[in-house]
Structure formats: C-alpha cells, structure tokens
Amino acid sequence: MGQAVPSAAPAAGVSQTDRIAALEKQNADNAVAIAAAQTAGDNGWMLVSAALVLMMSIPGLALFYGGLVRKKNILGTMMQTFAMAAVITVLWGLVTYSLAFGEGNAFIGGLHNVFLRGVGLAPDVKYAATIPLQTFMVYQLMFAIITPALITGAFAERMKFSAMLLFMVLWALIVYSPMAHMVWGKGGFLNATLGGRFPCLDFAGGTVVHVTSGVSALVTALYLGKRLGYPKVPMPPHSVVLSFIGACLLWVGWFGFNAGSALSAGTLATSAFVATHFGAAAAAIGWSVAEWIRQGKPSALGAISGAVAGLVAITPASGFVSPMSALWIGLIAGVVCYLMVVKVKAAFGYDDSLDAFGVHGAGGTLGAILTGVFANSAINPIFGAGKATGLLEGNGHQLLNQAVGVAIAWTLSIAGTLVILFVVDKVIGLRVSEEDEREGLDLSQHGEEGYDWAH
Amino acid sequence: MQKIEAVIQPSKLEAVKDALVEIGVEGMTITEARGHGRQKGHTEFYRGREYSVDLLPKVKLEVVVADDMLDKAILAISGAARTGTIGDGKIFVSKIDEAIRIRNDERGEIAL
Numbered sequence: 001m002g003q004a005v006p007s008a009a010p011a012a013g014v015s016q017t018d019r020i021a022a023l024e025k026q027n028a029d030n031a032v033a034i035a036a037a038q039t040a041g042d043n044g045w046m047l048v049s050a051a052l053v054l055m056m057s058i059p060g061l062a063l064f065y066g067g068l069v070r071k072k073n074i075l076g077t078m079m080q081t082f083a084m085a086a087v088i089t090v091l092w093g094l095v096t097y098s099l100a101f102g103e104g105n106a107f108i109g110g111l112h113n114v115f116l117r118g119v120g121l122a123p124d125v126k127y128a129a130t131i132p133l134q135t136f137m138v139y140q141l142m143f144a145i146i147t148p149a150l151i152t153g154a155f156a157e158r159m160k161f162s163a164m165l166l167f168m169v170l171w172a173l174i175v176y177s178p179m180a181h182m183v184w185g186k187g188g189f190l191n192a193t194l195g196g197r198f199p200c201l202d203f204a205g206g207t208v209v210h211v212t213s214g215v216s217a218l219v220t221a222l223y224l225g226k227r228l229g230y231p232k233v234p235m236p237p238h239s240v241v242l243s244f245i246g247a248c249l250l251w252v253g254w255f256g257f258n259a260g261s262a263l264s265a266g267t268l269a270t271s272a273f274v275a276t277h278f279g280a281a282a283a284a285i286g287w288s289v290a291e292w293i294r295q296g297k298p299s300a301l302g303a304i305s306g307a308v309a310g311l312v313a314i315t316p317a318s319g320f321v322s323p324m325s326a327l328w329i330g331l332i333a334g335v336v337c338y339l340m341v342v343k344v345k346a347a348f349g350y351d352d353s354l355d356a357f358g359v360h361g362a363g364g365t366l367g368a369i370l371t372g373v374f375a376n377s378a379i380n381p382i383f384g385a386g387k388a389t390g391l392l393e394g395n396g397h398q399l400l401n402q403a404v405g406v407a408i409a410w411t412l413s414i415a416g417t418l419v420i421l422f423v424v425d426k427v428i429g430l431r432v433s434e435e436d437e438r439e440g441l442d443l444s445q446h447g448e449e450g451y452d453w454a455h
Numbered sequence: 456m457q458k459i460e461a462v463i464q465p466s467k468l469e470a471v472k473d474a475l476v477e478i479g480v481e482g483m484t485i486t487e488a489r490g491h492g493r494q495k496g497h498t499e500f501y502r503g504r505e506y507s508v509d510l511l512p513k514v515k516l517e518v519v520v521a522d523d524m525l526d527k528a529i530l531a532i533s534g535a536a537r538t539g540t541i542g543d544g545k546i547f548v549s550k551i552d553e554a555i556r557i558r559n560d561e562r563g564e565i566a567l
Contacts, residue, residue, distance in 0.1 A: 234506045236499065295500055305502065342503025355502065 035130070039123075042130040045265035046139055052256025053142035057149050058085050060253050064246030064308075065153055068354050071238040073157045074450035076441025080152040080164055087165060088145045091172055096144060097137055099177035101127070106189040106197065108178045126186055126194060128263040139260060140180070147176055147209045153354030154217030155224050155430075157235075158437050161445040163430045167420055175216065175416040179208050179409060190405045192382055200405030201375055201382065201389070201398065203272065204261035206316025206368045207409040214361020215413040218352060223421045224430055226351035228437050240301050247304035251280055254311045258318035271379050272318040276311065279318070279330035283310020286334020294342070302338070309337035309359050313367030320375035320382070320389065329370045337363050365406055372402035456551040456564060457525045461516045462490060463536040463544040468514050474535035475518065478527050482567065486515040494542040513544065519551050521564045 062078040069077045088096075095114050102109035113119055121132040128136050148168045152159075159167075182188040183202050190207075192199035202208060227235065237243060259273035287306025288298040313333030314326055321329065341358040352358060375390030375398065377383065388395035424430055431437075436444035443449060463471060468485065475483065489510040496509030520528045529546060537543055556566040 231504075236501045236504075236506045240501075291503075295503070297500070299500060301501055338503075346503070 049256035049260025056253035060249035067242030072440025100180040150213035153356035156353040203319035210364025211409040217356035275326035278326040279314030282330030283334035312363035317371040325374035474531040
C-alpha cells in the first residue's frame with residue numbers, strides 16, 4: 001500500500017482510522033479552498049467587467065453621443081446618459097432587478113427580490129454558481145443602465161429632461177425588465193439555458209439591449225418628429241474628437257459587456273473576448289471600405305461607427321462563435337449598418353439623430369440572426385455536448401428561435417414605447433419648446449454652457 | 456490718420472506682423488474672422504451627409520497709422536500677405552477722426 005499522504009509523518013500510535021479522518025478533513029478543507037480560489041478569480045473578473053460596462057456608459061457613450069451633437073447641446077446630451085447611471089441604479093435596487101431576474105413566470109419576474117431582498121453574497125447557482133449574487137446583480141445593473149442611454153441618441157437635441165426621466169423609468173419597467181427576464185431570467189420564455197420555450201441564443205444582449213433600444217429609438221424619433229430645420233439646416237457633429245474618444249472607450253469597455261457575460265473568468269470568457277475584438281475590427285474595416293468606395297475617403301467618424309456596429313452585432317454571438325466567424329459577422333455588420341445609416345435613413349427621411357436605430361436596432365437584429373447561423377457547439381455546447389447549435393453546424397432550426405427572440409423584442413419595444421410616449425406626452429409633454437430647442441439643451445434644460453468662450 | 460483693415464490668410468499673419476514692425480508700426484489689433492470673396496469652400500462628410508463649408512477662416516488686422524506712413528504700411532502688408540492665388544484677401548482704408556492714449560490722455564498722431 002503506498003504512502004501518499006504528503007503531510008505529517010505518521011506518529012507513533014496514530015491509527016488508520018485517525019489518518020483517514022485527517023485525510024477526509026484535508027479533502028474538505030481543500031474543496032473549500034478550491035471553491036474560494038475559483039470564486040476569487042471569477043468574482044475579480046466580474047467586478048472588473050461591471051466597471052468596464054459602466055465605463056461604456058460614462059464616459060464612453062456620453063462622449064460618443066456628445067461629440068455628434070451641436071455644441072449647444074453637449075451637456076444636455078451627456079446628462080441624459082449620466083442620469084441613467086443614477087436613476088436606473090436606484091430603480092434596479094428598488095424593483096427592476098426583481099422584475100428582471102426574480103422568480104416569476106415566463107415573461108416577467110416577481111417582487112420577491114424588491115429592495116434586493118435575498119440578494120446577498122451567496123451565489124445563486126442557477127445564474128452564476130461561483131460568484132456572489134450581488135456581483136451578478138450589479139453586473140446586470142450596468143446593462144440596465146446603458147440600454148436606455150442608447151435610446152437617447154434618437155431624440156437628441158429636442159427632448160425635455162424631465163420627460164426623458166419619466167420615459168426612461170417607465171421604459172425600464174415595461175420594456176427592459178420583461179425582455180431581460182425572457183432571455184436571461186429563470187424560466188424566461190426565450191432563455192436558452194433555463195427552460196425557455198424558444199431558446200434564443202443571446203450571449204450578452206443583442207436582443208435585450210440593442211434591438212430593444214434601437215427599435216424604441218426609431219419609434220421615439222418618429223413620434224417626436226424631426227429637429228427644427230432638419231434636414232435642410234446643416235447639423236454636423238461639433239466634435240468628432242470627443243466621439244472618437246467615446247467610441248474607443250466603448251470598444252475597450254465592451255470586453256466587460258461580452259466577455260463578462262460568461263459570468264466567470266474561464267475559457268468561455270476568452271472566446272467571447274476574442275470574438276468581440278475580431279468583430280469590432282472587421283466591422284471598422286467593412287464600414288470604412290464601403291465609405292471609401294462610395295464617397296472617396298474613409299472618415300474617422302465612419303471607422304469608429306463601423307467598430308461600434310460590429311460590437312453591437314457580435315454581442316449576441318460572442319460566446320458562441322469562433323474568431324473567424326466573428327470576422328464575418330463584423331464585416332457584414334459594418335457594411336449593412338453603413339448602408340442603413342447613409343441610404344435607408346435618407347430614403348425614409350426620419351431624424352434618428354445619432355443613428356441609434358441604424359447601428360443598434362439594425363446591428364442587433366442582424367447579429368441575432370447571424371448568431372443562429374454561426375453558433376457552434378465546439379465553442380459553447382449550450383444545448384449539450386456535441387449537439388449542433390447553429391445553422392452552419394447543422395441546426396437550421398435555431399434560426400427560428402432567433403427570429404422569435406427578435407420578433408418579441410421588436411413587438412415589445414414598439415408597443416411599450418408607443419404607450420409610454422403617449423402617456424408621458426399627455427402628462428408633461430415630451431418635446432422642448434421651439435425657443436428652447438434653438439437656445440440649446442445646455443442652457444434651456446440645465447442652465448449651463450458646455451463651452452464657455454468668454455472666460 | 457488713416458485706418459487700415461486687412462483681411463488676410465491666417466497662415467500669413469506672422470509675416471505681415473513682422474513686416475509692419477520692421478517699418479515702425481507697432482500697434483495693431485488682430486481678430487479671428489470667417490469669410491470669403493470669390494474663393495470657394497470645401498465639402499465635409501459625416502455619416503453619409505454632405506456639408507458645404509464656405510465660410511473660411513481668415514484673420515482681420517487693424518492698424519491706425521499717420522498719413523505719411525499709409526503707403527509704406529499698405530506695401531508692407533500686401534507684400535507679406537500675397538501668394539498670388541485667390542483667397543489672399545483685401546485691404547480697406549478709412550479716415551480716423553481722433554486717436555487717444557488711455558494711459559495719459561495723449562491725443563493725435565503721438566497717441567498712435
């Protein structure tokens with residue numbers, strides 16, 4: 001019999017029973033230590049990811065959008081995103097976390113976790129077995145923050161701050177929480193891992209974040225109407241420099257958004273990280289080449305917009321596809337979103353000021369469908385080891401599930417947003433007065449000037 | 456006393472300033488301006504939309520000189536500012552009724 005015990009040499013008179021007991025204790029201690037190490041690694045990554053996603057909103061999106069508007073609206077635009085960081089956080093803690101991730105039915109969570117009851121430091125094994133539930137909660141919160149912030153791009157330069165706040169609170173309750181619940185919540189109708197009727201593959205929020213925000217953005221732009229003077233009066237971005245900085249922060253932050261959606265620091269996070277990066281790069285190239293051909297010069301604004309479009313499209317696919325597939329998804333998204341923004345928008349004439357629909361709505365829809373094409377069990381055996389996941393692997397049926405997810409996102413967004421717009425318009429009025437719009441949001445809504453030239 | 460207003464290319468400002476200092480004209484006022492005469496602007500593209508930019512950056516220089524310095528000053532400015540292409544700018548001359556030095560109330564040509 002081999003002596004495999006590395007610890008203390010058997011003392012004289014120590015019985016075999018005692019040694020077995022000591023071994024069992026050591027085993028149990030080791031198991032605890034291993035779990036703690038696993039948690040430390042996963043939790044460390046997840047907390048960093050949460051911070052990265054918040055950075056995507058503030059200052060990432062704030063700067064990206066801010067640079068695209070006229071200078072009289074810079075602070076107003078950034079305030080809209082910043083306000084989400086504050087308001088959505090409180091709402092999440094009070095009720096929307098529970099509605100999104102609490103136990104409920106297939107469409108919405110219940111009120112079991114209001115005021116974050118039951119959301120402590122122990123993991124919830126159904127969501128993420130190695131990290132505190134509070135980490136999961138705060139990570140998801142950052143998604144809940146950026147999603148409504150994306151919508152602000154559609155109604156830039158003409159929405160009342162007060163109306164926007166009310167709109168966003170209602171939108172978080174009526175559109176975001178149910179969609180998040182359906183795709184990611186326990187028993188959600190579209191949840192691919194926790195018993196969804198139509199398992200829709202959405203790794204990091206292609207439908208939950210981008211389709212909902214993009215489609216809601218379109219509805220809002222149509223409802224509110226065009227900016228004064230649009231499209232005759234030139235309204236070019238006042239600072240592509242700010243937008244550039246914002247877009248780069250978005251790219252880096254997106255690693256938290258996608259790779260963090262692995263909910264662990266393991267190999268799936270690596271797959272998602274790599275796919276995200278490759279998707280962004282290919283899309284930047286796709287948009288730039290399309291622009292180069294069509295207009296003669298590749299612009300900085302085009303390159304960064306392309307990267308963002310690619311990041312949007314790769315979002316639902318990130319934890320399911322290979323790096324090469326990610327290149328394809330990015331390339332297609334770069335070209336398609338470019339055409340959406342320069343041709344389709346002009347053809348229909350709507351004033352989606354910052355292309356929230358063109359990039360997020362269209363990019364998200366495209367990405368969700370392409371996820372059904374390129375998803376592969378070799379990257380993520382989500383339906384079981386060796387079970388074909390996407391079309392190219394032999395499971396064409398998945399495209400139906402993806403389509404259902406996209407259709408639900410579109411329907412919920414359109415219906416919910418219309419109702420909310422109608423209500424808010426009746427209660428406090430959505431749009432700033434003509435005079436306020438001419439003066440600019442900085443002065444009319446916030447009593448400030450973003451750039452004070454006189455001093 | 457005569458006032459000279461010269462609208463010139465921003466890239467020529469240093470040369471014009473040096474030329475004026477060289478002939479003894481030390482006081483001047485510079486404003487950043489936008490404008491065009493017959494010079495065409497350019498187009499910029501943002502997300503597929505075309506924007507014509509035809510108000511071009513210029514510099515406006517104002518100096519007041521004694522009557523006997525007028526011709527020398529005009530020559531200095533136009534010599535330094537000229538490139539020979541459209542967009543070089545223009546010089547305007549007008550008569551000044553009075554000049555006063557704020558520090559010590561000196562008036563007339565000695566105040567220049």
